[in-house]
Amino acid sequence: MEKQLNGIFREWMRVEQADETAPPVIWGHCVVHLSHPEFSGNVLHTSGVLAIVQHASFLVAETRNHYYALLGPELEMPAGVEFDPMTYVTQQRGEPRRTDAWASAAMNADRNCAHCGGTGLYRYDERHVAICDRCCKHNQGWWQLEGAYGADNGRWACKAGCGTIVDAPPLELNFLPRALI
Ligand SMILES: [Zn+2]
Numbered sequence: 001m002e003k004q005l006n007g008i009f010r011e012w013m014r015v016e017q018a019d020e021t022a023p024p025v026i027w028g029h030c031v032v033h034l035s036h037p038e039f040s041g042n043v044l045h046t047s048g049v050l051a052i053v054q055h056a057s058f059l060v061a062e063t064r065n066h067y068y069a070l071l072g073p074e075l076e077m078p079a080g081v082e083f084d085p086m087t088y089v090t091q092q093r094g095e096p097r098r099t100d101a102w103a104s105a106a107m108n109a110d111r112n113c114a115h116c117g118g119t120g121l122y123r124y125d126e127r128h129v130a131i132c133d134r135c136c137k138h139n140q141g142w143w144q145l146e147g148a149y150g151a152d153n154g155r156w157a158c159k160a161g162c163g164t165i166v167d168a169p170p171l172e173l174n175f176l177p178r179a180l181i
């Protein structure tokens with residue numbers, strides 16, 4: 001099987017494994033996860049990383065089965081303290097970037113979608129683009145509408161920004177089980 005890009009990480013950190021001969025794993029904020037789109041937007045880790053290669057503006061990490069793009073920034077592991085990598089990366093997370101939402105939409109899009117042409121985005125007037133609601137996997141969580149939303153107050157909107165609104169948010173998945181090395 002040919003290795004393919006499986007995800008894109010923002011803030012990320014190398015973590016050595018307890019068994020020192022095992023390759024390090026990377027914990028990071030996953031902008032988009034291609035095998036499991038429902039995990040996008042969470043802090044995840046890879047399996048053991050065999051190599052990290054510098055490209056023009058990002059790094060590519062290679063595991064036994066996949067590649068991951070690391071947009072960064074890379075986080076330094078705090079020295080000499082017990083810590084939980086998922087919590088640490090969550091604390092170091094920067095502001096969400098709009099272009100990350102677009103990258104996620106593009107990578108999750110149905111290539112044959114007639115609405116967005118397979119890009120995950122469509123232009124609805126001169127100055128605005130929107131996330132395609134037909135391609136959106138609604139995988140970045142939900143926020144509750146309060147205030148000026150009329151009949152939709154108390155309902156939940158897709159955080160990816162596609163405009164989908166539901167009565168109750170589906171259960172959230174938080175964690176990708178570690179792949180076997
Ligand atoms: Zn679409």
Ligand SMILES: [Zn+2]
Pocket residue numbers: 133136137138139158159160161162163164
């Ligand atoms: Zn959505």
